[in-house]
Amino acid sequence: MSELKPAVVLGIDTPIGLAIIRDLGSRGVAVTGIGRHAGALGMSSRYLHQGLLRASGEAALVAQLRALGRQLGPACLFAISESDIALLNRHRASLSGFALMFADEARMTSVLNKEQTYAAAARVGIRVPRTEQPTCMADVLALAGVLRFPVVLKWANPNDIAATLADAGLALDKTHYCDSAGELAAYLQPYEQVGIYPLVQEYCAGYGLGQFILMHNGQAHYTFQHRRVHEWPPEGGFSSMCESLPVDAHQGQMAHSIALLRELNWEGVAMVEYRHDPVTDTSALMEINGRFWGSLPLAYHAGAAFPWHMYCLFGMGEPIDQQAYRSGLRCRFIIPETKRLLRILFQQHAIADRTLAFRRLPELAGFLADFVRPQTRYYVFEWRDPMPLLADLGQMVVTIGRRLLYQGRRA
Incomplete structure (x- = not known):
């Protein structure tokens, strides 16, 4: 491969941005991260080459990125949130110095608008609730x-x-x-x-099944899938613990997912999300996330290097290495996972889906056992890069201290 281009990651405040920094930085890419504050999660990563505070306001942010582009030369630009992708797409022409690692406005609209998504799904034979x-x-x-x-x-x-x-x-x-x-x-x-x-x-019974695909020119260049073991809130929301599935599981559904993205003329990464009922072995489409998804840390830990593959394919014009990923690996988002446990232990009446039933002691035992499970990983913590967790814990202590001090003064 030719000399690696630098990369810019807009939105290093979340585990998604942190996973992109780690995936690219550990492979020798010089990553500049932009966060909303100095305590942003990715700012403390050993794999971050340069951390910048985000300029305030749309025009100022675009100017900041353009100046950064002139400084870095040819570079790849990653964006995390849908709102940031929409903002950057409004200024796509003025960011021509970057290789843009996100879909254009028309493609984003096709997945954000569920009516368009469901219509395309029906055309390729995917069950829609x-x-x-x-x-x-x-x-x-x-x-x-x-x-x-x-x-x-x-x-x-x-x-x-x-x-x-x-x-x-x-x-x-x-x-x-x-x-x-x-x-x-x-x-x-x-x-x-x-x-x-x-x-x-x-309502669709079952668990969350996520299928993750990197598309380019109508072809799937890399695939990965997971099941949601736990969600926050417990009745369904986002994954608080997920597990990587073997590549040969749900092969028929994966073929449908690829066909759906091809129908939408999709380019780049996407998560096709289903509710899978193991009793009937059927899946119903929930939505498509046309960006890097919340559980990206699982893919990173399992070796499904989507940011790196996207960088190689769209940024460097190079073919990607079809390296196998590890199945059976679990990844925990520990704060939502703890909130889920507390809801089950003490507030089951607040769980909106009344078809769900939880047993308190097994849930508590499972929560503790996963700390010593060899195949457990975490959204934020990694042995090779511990500072983001330590910095995050420090921020939490400061925030709690300030809150207690404020309450004490009011009392």
């Missing part, structure tokens, strides 16, 4: 008479309506469960004032 889009309370009341409960509410395109809901003082819940027609009507009634309603989707 029954999903209805009410436009008024009359629709809601009509649906309440025919739907099978429980149902799950989610927004078709949350980025587009976030500001409208915020202005009206309305919640933008990623998901919300309703167990009866009365609960559905009561929850949606406040949204009548803005005339915007979330999708109403049939």
Whole structure:
């Protein structure tokens, strides 16, 4: 391979950005990370070449990146969050000095808009849960008479309506469960004032199955998959512990996932997320994440080097090494995992999905046993790079201390 280009990672405040730093930096790439504050998670990584504070405001951030591009020369630009990707796509032409490691605006729209995603899924034969889009309370009341409960509410395109809901003082819940027609009507009634309603989707039993694919020119260049062992909140949200699955598991579903991304003319990395029912051995599509996903640390620890593969394929124009990854590896996001345990031990009444049942003592025993399980890894901690965890713990101690001091003064 020719001389490695430097890389810039916008958004090193999360375990996703930290995993990208580690994956690239450990392979000799000079990584510049941009975080919102000096205590950003990735700032303390041994693999970070240079850490910068993010400029305030859209115009200032773009100017900061352009100046950085002139300083570095040809470089690869990674972005983590959907909001940052949308921001950078608005200025894509002015960032031509970078090789951009994220999808363009049209492709991002095709996966952020669930109606477009579900239509494409139907065309390639992927099961989609029954999903209805009410436009008024009359629709809601009509649906309440025919739907099978429980149902799950989610927004078709949350980025587009976030500001409208915020202005009206309305919640933008990623998901919300309703167990009866009365609960559905009561929850949606406040949204009548803005005339915007979330999708109403049939409940799908099972566990979260994630299939991760690097696409280029209609071909899948690397694949990986995991199952969600635990989620926060327990009824479903994001993964607090996940486990890598063998490459030969769910092969038929992987073929469907690749076909779906090909149907969307996708370029780059994507996570195709399903709810898989082991009783019926069927999977229902939930969504596509058209970016580096929250459980990327598992892929990193397992040897599925998506940031590096993306860098090689799109940044350097080089073929990627089809190195096998480790299956059976678990990765824990310890703070959400602890919150999940506490919810199960002391607040089971607050778990929205009432079809779920948890046994307290086995959950506690499993939580402790995973600390000594040889195949357990962590979203933040890594023996070769311990400082991000130590710095994060230090920040937590300072934050808690300030909060206690403030409460003491008020008392």
